[in-house]
Amino acid sequence: MPDELAIAEIQQAFLEYRANFNEPAADFWYRGRQGELIKVLHTSLSPWHVGLENVTWNQNAKNASEVQLTFGVPSLFAGIQVGIGAITMNAFNPDWSRAPQLVSLFQA
DSSP: OOOOOOOOOOOOSEEEEEEEOSSOOHHHHHSSOHHHHHHHHHHHTGGGTOOGGGEEEOTTOSSGGGOEEEEEEGGGTEEEEEESSEEEEEEESOOGGGHHHHHHHHHO
16 A cells, blocks of 8 residues: 655645725825824834835825835735725735734734
C-alpha cells in the first residue's frame, strides 16, 4: 500500500475587514480637513513605523466612492484605506505568527 499523502494546512493568504460608516465622512474630504485625518491616523499608526512615505492619496478619483487615503504598513504587509463611506483594512500574505500585531493594528 503506497504511503498516504499528508493533507496540507494552508493558511489564508489574504485578510480583509471593511467597516461602512453610518453617514458619509464628506466633511473631512470636502471642507479642507484632510490634514486632520492624516495627522490623527499617522499618529495612531506610529507604533508600526508608518511614515509619510507610506501615505498615499487617490487624487484621480472618478467618483466619491474612489476618494481614499491609504496608509501602508510594510512591516505587516498590511494597508488601511479610509474613504468617504468606509474604512478597509487588509493584509497580504501575512505572517500568522504575528497575528496579535495585526489585530492590534486593526484595533488602533
